[in-house]
Amino acid sequence: MIYLDHAATTPVPREVASAMYEVLTEQFGNPSSQYPFGAEMKKRVEGWRETVAALMDCPADRLFFTSCGTEGDNWALRAAAWQNRHVGRHIVTTAVEHSAVLECCKWLERDGYEVTYLAPDQDGTITAAQVLEAVRPDTAAVSVMLVNNELGTVYPVADIAKGLPLRNPKTLLHTDAVQGLTAFSARRLGADFVTVSAHKIGGPKGIGALYINPRVKNPRPLLPGGGQEKSLRSGTEATAQMAGFARAAELRLERLEENRAHLESLRAYARETLLSIPDIVPVGAGTAPHILALSLAGWPAGNIVNDLGNQGICVSAGSACHQGKPSHVIAALRLPKRVASGVIRLSFGPETTRAEIDACAQALRRHHDGRMPML
Ligand code: PLP
Numbered sequence: 001m002i003y004l005d006h007a008a009t010t011p012v013p014r015e016v017a018s019a020m021y022e023v024l025t026e027q028f029g030n031p032s033s034q035y036p037f038g039a040e041m042k043k044r045v046e047g048w049r050e051t052v053a054a055l056m057d058c059p060a061d062r063l064f065f066t067s068c069g070t071e072g073d074n075w076a077l078r079a080a081a082w083q084n085r086h087v088g089r090h091i092v093t094t095a096v097e098h099s100a101v102l103e104c105c106k107w108l109e110r111d112g113y114e115v116t117y118l119a120p121d122q123d124g125t126i127t128a129a130q131v132l133e134a135v136r137p138d139t140a141a142v143s144v145m146l147v148n149n150e151l152g153t154v155y156p157v158a159d160i161a162k163g164l165p166l167r168n169p170k171t172l173l174h175t176d177a178v179q180g181l182t183a184f185s186a187r188r189l190g191a192d193f194v195t196v197s198a199h200k201i202g203g204p205k206g207i208g209a210l211y212i213n214p215r216v217k218n219p220r221p222l223l224p225g226g227g228q229e230k231s232l233r234s235g236t237e238a239t240a241q242m243a244g245f246a247r248a249a250e251l252r253l254e255r256l257e258e259n260r261a262h263l264e265s266l267r268a269y270a271r272e273t274l275l276s277i278p279d280i281v282p283v284g285a286g287t288a289p290h291i292l293a294l295s296l297a298g299w300p301a302g303n304i305v306n307d308l309g310n311q312g313i314c315v316s317a318g319s320a321c322h323q324g325k326p327s328h329v330i331a332a333l334r335l336p337k338r339v340a341s342g343v344i345r346l347s348f349g350p351e352t353t354r355a356e357i358d359a360c361a362q363a364l365r366r367h368h369d370g371r372m373p374m375l
Contacts, residue, residue: 002313002356007149007179007291007347009199012244016202019247023240031237032226045237048246055249056177056196058186058211064229065209065242069178069197071222072210073100073143075233076193079212079220080141080172081108087170088138094118094126094145094155095332101143101176102328113140122333123285124151128159135167142171146189147179150329150345151293152286154180161190172216178208179288182252182259186211198241202349203248207241259350263289266348270357274346277365283343284333290349295335295342296368304344307367313360316345 003011023044031042046060053060066072081091093105095117105115116134120126131144142164144155157175164171174193177184181196192215197208212219225234252259267289274280274294283293296304301317308315317327330343346360 002359004346004348004352004356004360005314005316006349006352007200007345008316009205010202010349011351012204013202013248013251015251016204016244016247020204020240020244023243027239031239032228041237041239045239045242048242051246051253052196052209052249053211055182055253056184056186056194056209056211057188058194059214062214063209063211064233065207065237065245066195066222066233067206067208067238069098069176069195069200069208070100072193072195072197072208073098073174073176074104075210075222076174076195076212077101077104077108077141077143079216079222080143080174080193081113082220083216084140084170084172087140087168088136089113090136090139091115091141091143092118092131092134092139093143094120094131096120096124096126096148096151096153096329097143097145098149098176098178099328101145105143120153120332122335124148124153124329124333125285126153126155128156128163131160132163132167135164135171137168139168139171141174143174143176145179146175146177146184147288147291148284148286148329149179149291150327150343151284152179152288152291152347153284154287157191158189179291182256183288192216198245198248201248201252204241204244207238207245209245255350260289262350263348263352266352266354266357267292269354270346270348270360273357273361274364277361277368279342279368280364281339283330283335283339290347292346292348294344294346295339296344296364297336297338297342299342299367301342301344304342304364304367308360308363311363313363315360316347317343 029037029041050060053063172192175191178197192213194211199205221232223234305317
């Protein structure tokens with residue numbers, strides 16, 4: 001199998017699985033238990049937190065484990081809205097956020113919030129000025145993702161954070177950094193809430209984290225209960241998942257520069273190779289090194305994905321979370337219909353090779369030439 005869908009999820013390296021296995025079978029204690037076996041687990045939880053915080057470059061005591069990126073996005077938005085309930089009931093976000101943010105915004109609309117959804121230009125670009133202009137005296141929260149999961153566009157979160165106090169010093173800034181986890185420093189970004197998820201960097205599914213800036217005093221708990229995660233997100237700690245997240249973070253930290261250089265060269269190679277196929281056009285002005293969006297203009301993306309899938313090549317049409325439904329991100333670009341219908345996303349990981357890109361290019365060429373049956 002050739003896996004070119006790392007933005008959907010990533011393979012778990014053996015070292016990560018072993019760290020999890022050890023915790024599941026030997027170090028299985030409950031961190032809340034009083035005896036030394038439990039206390040030892042509590043220490044390990046704090047160690048794992050420090051490792052993930054090191055990858056994000058944020059203080060560990062403000063990083064809270066969650067069950068996934070979706071949970072972090074929902075928690076951040078609701079906590080920010082609640083924190084600023086006296087400021088107003090207006091939220092600014094973009095039309096190209098992940099549905100974890102968009103669907104949460106819809107719920108907030110049902111609760112009486114007004115949400116401004118900023119449209120990107122045809123390249124998927126949204127400027128800091130555009131975001132800041134939309135901020136009003138009653139804006140409780142702004143939520144702008146760091147890297148778009150379908151286009152690889154990188155949004156100017158640090159510039160938004162810099163400009164926000166001038167527009168409204170009370171407004172809180174959230175960024176969904178799920179697709180940028182190895183590429184930012186939370187300290188330098190300056191956002192109040194930063195969401196991440198382990199399964200995009202070789203960690204297990206079912207674990208994420210939310211960084212909450214110290215300037216957010218007494219953040220609203222997500223899950224009141226037994227008091228875990230400083231009483232903000234109760235529930236017995238998912239220790240094996242945390243161990244896996246931390247080991248994956250360590251592996252990525254060790255090879256940060258090497259991985260980045262590999263992905264950048266791979267993406268440039270893929271772009272050049274695939275754009276030489278007739279009717280393939282680039283989509284968006286994405287620069288994230290692991291995501292490449294393209295369109296085989298005139299060929300339905302669903303058919304391409306099925307055809308390639310039948311040949312053992314995994315790519316995706318829009319986001320994997322929207323299977324079967326047209327992607328809201330591609331719709332927001334307002335591309336010509338022929339281009340919009342043929343958009344596919346290739347996404348890479350440290351394990352991806354040029355030979356895999358070549359095989360994908362061959363399969364796309366066959367699809368284009370009609371030598372493979374169209375589904
Ligand atoms: N945000 C973005 C940008 C994503 O790409 C994803 C997953 O695809 C999520 C949020 C949701 O993360 P999770 O799958 O951990 O809930």
